[in-house]
Amino acid sequence: MLSELIYVSRRNINCTDKDVEQILQASIRQNKKKDLTGVLLYSQTQFIQVLEGDGKTILGLYDHIKKDRRHKNVLLISLRLIEKRYFPSWQMGSKKIDQDYEFLTPLNAQEKEIFKQLITGKESHKATDILHKIFSTKNTTS
Numbered sequence: 001m002l003s004e005l006i007y008v009s010r011r012n013i014n015c016t017d018k019d020v021e022q023i024l025q026a027s028i029r030q031n032k033k034k035d036l037t038g039v040l041l042y043s044q045t046q047f048i049q050v051l052e053g054d055g056k057t058i059l060g061l062y063d064h065i066k067k068d069r070r071h072k073n074v075l076l077i078s079l080r081l082i083e084k085r086y087f088p089s090w091q092m093g094s095k096k097i098d099q100d101y102e103f104l105t106p107l108n109a110q111e112k113e114i115f116k117q118l119i120t121g122k123e124s125h126k127a128t129d130i131l132h133k134i135f136s137t138k139n140t141t142s
């Protein structure tokens with residue numbers, strides 16, 4: 001059944017931008033084969049990932065990702081059934097964010113607050129809407 005999983009994690013100090021580039025390339029390749037879509041938001045210290053697709057497939061991948069040494073403190077934010085994909089055209093969209101979480105996308109104060117809570121591991125039913133909004137602006141790669 002179509003599901004969505006969101007987690008946050010701490011990027012390891014020795015995980016370079018080149019490493020992130022490799023993660024993204026591998027993800028795009030492999031997610032396509034598994035009919036998975038989603039996005040990866042990253043800063044110098046953190047990752048937030050949304051994975052969409054078959055529930056079992058997502059959980060299998062999540063188990064695998066959790067063991068990846070390029071990050072740690074992997075924390076599940078939400079796992080739920082969805083009716084349609086938020087990111088149907090992205091095998092793995094990506095966006096780099098700065099430490100102040102300033103986005104090109106104008107987030108209002110409430111949305112910024114929800115995003116800050118999300119990044120510290122608090123679940124929010126509005127999380128995907130905000131991530132979707134962030135990814136709807138132009139400087140996104142997929």
Ligand SMILES: Cc1cc2nc3c(=O)[nH]c(=O)nc-3n(C[C@H](O)[C@H](O)[C@H](O)COP(=O)(O)O)c2cc1C
Nearest residue numbers: 023026027030031047049061064065068070071092
């Ligand atoms: C933050 C983060 C996100 C990742 N996202 C994915 C992903 O969406 N899909 C994927 O196949 N691998 C992803 N990976 C990489 C996997 O952990 C793993 O390295 C990759 O699937 C290759 O595994 P293999 O060498 O056992 O084939 C991610 C890794 C990290 C650290």
